[in-house]
Amino acid sequence: MSSPHQSVPPLESSHTAEAGEQTGQQVRTIRVPPLAYLGLLVLFFSVFFFFAGWPLGLWWLLLIPVAGVVWVARTRTVLSESGLELRRVFGSRHVGWAQLKGVSIPKRGFVRAHLTDGSTVKLPAVTYDRLRDLIAASHGRIPDLFAAEEAARDAAANAAAEDDKDAAADDK
Template sequence: MSSPHQSVPPAKSSHTADETTATGRPARPGGLRAAGPGRLAAIAAVILAYLIFVVVGTVQDWSLGLRIGLVVPTAVVVWLLIPRKASAPTPGVHVIGVPRLAYIGVLVLAFCVFFAFVGWPIALWWLLLAPVIAVWWVTRTHTTVSDTGLDLSTMVSAKHLDWAQVKGISIPKRGYIRARLADDSEVALPAVGYDRLRELIEASDGRLPDVFAAAEAAEAERQAAERAQAEASADNDNDNDTDADADADADAENRTDEAEEPGTTR
C-alpha cells in the first residue's frame, strides 16, 4: 500500500549495495595490516602533526585545554583513515545504512568545530562532542531487512518488526520511508529515503508491495486509456465528416433536381 504522495519511480539508487555484499555498504579490508603505504603514511602524518602541535603549545605556553582539544578531530581523522573491517555477507540479511560519504561531512564538521574551539576553548569545549555524535549517528542509523522482519536502529533505540506486523509502506513528502503496521500506525525506517526505496523492496523479497511495478502499470493503463480516447475521438470526427459530405451531396442533388423541373424560368 502506498501513499498518495507517491510520484514517478526513480532510477536505481546510486547507493545500492554491491552484489557481493549483503550489508548495503561496500566491503573494505580491515585492520592496519591491510592498509596500503599511502594510507599508513597519512595516518602517521596526522599523528605527527598533533604531536608537533602539543610540543609547540607546551613551549609557547598554550592552554592545556587547547592542546588537548585537538585530540578529538585528530582521532576522527585517524579513524576515517583506518580501513574498516571486511563485512561477510549473511544470507537473507541486507542492511540499508547512511552512505559512507557522510563521513566527509563529519570531517568538515570536526575542522569547523576545532576553529571555534580555538577561539574560546574554555567555553566552547563541548563543541568537540559534535563530530563524535555525528559519527555515532552515521554508524547507528540503519534498517536491517531479514527473513524474520525489519530491525530499526537509531542513535538511541532499536526496534524489531515482524513481517506479520507490516502490511505496507507509506511515502511521505519529506523524511524517511514509513512502514505501515497492522494497527494502522506508521514507523519510520531509519536511513531509508525515497532513493533507497527500490533497494528496500528488492531486499524484502516480495514481502513489501512493489510500488514501482504498480506505478508503471498505472502509467501504462493511463496511456492506453488516452490512446483509446484519441482513437474514439478520431472515429467520431471521421463519422461527422462522412455525414457532412453526405448532406452536401444531398443538397447538391436537390438543387439539380429543382433546376431540371419543367416550367422553370431563368
C-alpha cells in the first residue's frame, strides 16, 4: 500500500545523463565564473548612459555587453574520459588525452596545453585558480603539480632539519 505522501520521480533530474553522455562516464565542466555576469551588468549600465545621450550614433555600444554575455555563456572546457572539449565563442575543438603532452601556466590568461605534435592550445576558462579541478578531473593523466611542490618543500625541510642535527652534533 502506498502512502499519499510518496513523490513520483521527475522525468529528468540533475542525476540523469545529458544527451550524448554515457552513463557512468564522468564529465566535468570548467566555465568562466558566473560572477562575470555582474561585471557585464555594470558594463551595460555604463554604456547605456552614453547610448541614451545619442541613440542613433551610439547604438553599437550596446553590442559590447551582449558580446560579453555570449563569451561568458559559451566559453568552457569540458573534461571527459575521451579527452578535452575546448569550446570558444566561434567554434570548438576536441583534444584526446593521447594528444596531451603537458600543461603550462602563463603569467596572464588561460592555462595552455602542449600537444604531442608540438603545438600549443589555450584551455578556455582554465586559469591558475581552476588548475586543481583540471588535474583532479584528468585522473592522473596530468601530473599533480601541487603535490610535487609539497613533496619538494617537505624534502627541503627534512634536509634542513638533518643539517641542524649535524650542526648540533658537531658542536658537542
